Structures are given as C-alpha cells and as structure tokens.
Amino acid sequence: MRNYLPIAAGALCLPALPFAMATLLGATIWNAGFLLTGYLLRGSGQDSFTVGLRIIVIVVALETVCMLALRYGPAWRRRIRLALG
Secondary structure, eight states, X not given: OTTTHHHHHHHTTOXXXXXXXXXXXXXXXXXXXXXXXXXXXXXXXXXXXXXXHHHHHHHHHHHHHHHHHHHHXXXXXXXXXXXXX
C-alpha cells in the first residue's frame, strides 16, 4: 500500500513535507518490529525458515485483525451501545 499512497497524496494536493514525515514515521514503526525481532533472535540457533514462517503468520494475523476492526468496529460499537442502553 505504501507504494500507492504518493499517488493519492498528489491527487489530494497534500503538503509534501507532512506527507513525507508521516511516511517516514510509518515506515520506521513498521520496520522497527522486524529489525528488533532479528536483533533479538541473532545467535539463537533457531531455524531461520521456521522463525520467518512464524513471523509471516503473526504479521498476516495482525493485519487481518486490524482490517476486521476497521471494517466491523463501528458496527460492533453501535451494537454494544444499543445493548447497554
């Protein structure tokens, strides 16, 4: 998605500096988890394939949860509010 955001930002005439700063911050946060995981696992003797597969599964699961929360979160909150009165 990050590859296509500049197109939308340009079409919406967003200011370049805030967009660039937000993109840099987002990329830093996204990559920090992977860098930290790699740093913590260095020299652990664990199989790289198994560790990589686990990381991929965790990332896909987190992305799925986030997308479901974005999609269904407002509806769930409305239902909870209606149920509680």
